Amino acid sequence: MVYPQPPMCGIVGLIGAHDAAREAFLGLTTLQHRGQDAAGILTYDADGFHRVKNIGLVESVFTRENMETLTGSLAIAHTRYSTIGRGDVIDVQPFLLSYPFGLGMVHNGNIVNCGDLRADLKTKSRRHLLTRSDSEVVLNLFADGLAKASNVNVSESLVQFDDICEAVGHVFSRVNGSYSIITAIADQGLVAFRDPSGIRPLIWGKRSSQGSEQHMIASESVALSFLGYEVVRNIEPGEVVFIDMKGKVQSRKIAGPALPFRPCMFEWVYFASPESVMDGVPVYGARIHLGKNLARLLKDKIREKAIDADIIVPVPETSRIAAIALSEELNIPYREVLIKNRYIKRTFILDSQDKRQKAVNLKLSPVRSEIAGKRVILLDDSIVRGTTSRKIIELMRAAGAAKVYFVSTCPPIQYPCYYGIDFPVGAELIASGRDLKEIERELGADAVIYQELEGLENSIREGEVCGFRPCTACLDGNYPTDISAAGLEFSNRRKVDRPDQHCRKEKT
Numbered sequence: 001m002v003y004p005q006p007p008m009c010g011i012v013g014l015i016g017a018h019d020a021a022r023e024a025f026l027g028l029t030t031l032q033h034r035g036q037d038a039a040g041i042l043t044y045d046a047d048g049f050h051r052v053k054n055i056g057l058v059e060s061v062f063t064r065e066n067m068e069t070l071t072g073s074l075a076i077a078h079t080r081y082s083t084i085g086r087g088d089v090i091d092v093q094p095f096l097l098s099y100p101f102g103l104g105m106v107h108n109g110n111i112v113n114c115g116d117l118r119a120d121l122k123t124k125s126r127r128h129l130l131t132r133s134d135s136e137v138v139l140n141l142f143a144d145g146l147a148k149a150s151n152v153n154v155s156e157s158l159v160q161f162d163d164i165c166e167a168v169g170h171v172f173s174r175v176n177g178s179y180s181i182i183t184a185i186a187d188q189g190l191v192a193f194r195d196p197s198g199i200r201p202l203i204w205g206k207r208s209s210q211g212s213e214q215h216m217i218a219s220e221s222v223a224l225s226f227l228g229y230e231v232v233r234n235i236e237p238g239e240v241v242f243i244d245m246k247g248k249v250q251s252r253k254i255a256g257p258a259l260p261f262r263p264c265m266f267e268w269v270y271f272a273s274p275e276s277v278m279d280g281v282p283v284y285g286a287r288i289h290l291g292k293n294l295a296r297l298l299k300d301k302i303r304e305k306a307i308d309a310d311i312i313v314p315v316p317e318t319s320r321i322a323a324i325a326l327s328e329e330l331n332i333p334y335r336e337v338l339i340k341n342r343y344i345k346r347t348f349i350l351d352s353q354d355k356r357q358k359a360v361n362l363k364l365s366p367v368r369s370e371i372a373g374k375r376v377i378l379l380d381d382s383i384v385r386g387t388t389s390r391k392i393i394e395l396m397r398a399a400g401a402a403k404v405y406f407v408s409t410c411p412p413i414q415y416p417c418y419y420g421i422d423f424p425v426g427a428e429l430i431a432s433g434r435d436l437k438e439i440e441r442e443l444g445a446d447a448v449i450y451q452e453l454e455g456l457e458n459s460i461r462e463g464e465v466c467g468f469r470p471c472t473a474c475l476d477g478n479y480p481t482d483i484s485a486a487g488l489e490f491s492n493r494r495k496v497d498r499p500d501q502h503c504r505k506e507k508t
């Protein structure tokens with residue numbers, strides 16, 4: 001059996017705030033770009049846990065009435081990125097478990113060996129899982145580890161930090177994949193940890209007001225700055241941070257599998273908000289560098305007379321920043337002549353090929369008067385299936401463009417992502433098994449120019465003492481963790497799901 005995987009998401013945790021639910025709600029709105037499928041908030045106070053979750057955008061899930069039920073100064077929250085299909089409410093986070101202590105959990109990432117872990121939990125730990133989410137698997141493993149560790153310290157009414165570390169160590173020793181996690185423990189506090197490769201982001205902030213301290217942990221720094229929290233630091237790969245109900249903070253690097261720090265390059269290319277600083281590297285700055293590195297490649301093409309362009313046009317929204325830098329470097333005018341209908345969701349997220357193709361027409365309108373007769377450099381953040389790119393090129397030609405050169409800020413995506421970005425498998429990726437000429441033909445472009453891998457890595461690292469190489473596995477096949485379990489699952493998925501392409505188990 002193949003289970004749906006929780007995809008990219010935004011997560012938030014708060015402790016000490018007077019109205020934690022309100023801040024969680026505002027935090028989620030700043031992370032809405034990370035997930036538009038469903039949202040949930042869980043709070044805790046003397047009356048116990050309180051939870052509201054549903055399918056839909058943050059603003060539609062929460063109402064004045066249901067927000068009033070979310071009392072307490074401890075909160076965790078989640079906004080979910082859609083896979084194919086919508087999913088059931090039961091799969092919407094935060095998840096909750098009564099034992100030990102009472103645990104709530106939110107997760108951003110994707111578990112590669114979920115099938116094996118699920119089977120073990122059933123047969124060895126006698127745990128019956130209620131949802132099809134891999135986040136529930138992590139929650140149960142954490143609970144197992146914490147129950148065993150805290151039973152040893154049964155005389156203590158407060159959870160011991162050593163016990164939390166043991167539980168996180170239990171997760172690290174079993175779970176393979178990407179996971180940034182925030183957990184609320186009833187009467188005890190907030191726990192945050194990040195997988196040993198640090199593939200998904202997690203950042204910690206602090207604020208002082210009226211003589212007390214509040215802490216916030218979130219997927220991106222934009223959530224902290226929006227709510228007036230000062231950044232303390234990023235949660236490090238393999239680290240656990242525990243903030244108790246009195247605000248005391250303890251942290252430790254857990255001895256887990258020795259894996260290199262590999263944050264996902266796609267956060268800077270596409271996913272993260274431009275205001276955010278991810279693992280010390282500003283997203284906006286990285287996108288400027290992506291444009292400048294592309295300019296170096298394009299200057300060669302212009303010198304060779306392979307390209308001669310009148311305007312540079314960004315495909316909204318993500319590629320704007322790189323397109324401005326490209327325009328400045330090449331001294332070719334920047335024109336926003338593809339106008340986006342902002343009320344339609346990202347096509348990357350829509351749940352079938354047919355819907356994606358129709359959505360492109362609904363989503364973008366060309367400004368004909370500015371395009372007709374022009375030779376256009378179109379800049380997009382990436383080319384995945386090529387569906388959207390082909391449609392946009394058709395739109396530009398229908399609007400009278402004399403030439404269309406398609407430029408991608410990301411190098412060719414050739415391999416699937418097992419860590420939470422919703423790429424398809426194998427042949428559905430346009431760059432998989434095709435050379436550049438074939439891609440140009442498929443897209444109907446006069447030329448296709450990709451960012452080079454080195455240019456991408458330099459763009460993320462340039463000017464920053466970041467001390468890491470980003471994960472680029474979908475570009476070069478070098479996965480930071482063992483993916484053998486995923487290989488089986490993905491090949492099963494293709495056999496099971498591809499005939500109708502509507503199964504929500506497959507990444508889009």
Ligand code: SF4
Nearest residue numbers: 264417421471473474
């Ligand atoms: S495989 Fe690609 S999309 Fe997935 S985590 Fe690595 S860099 Fe990001």
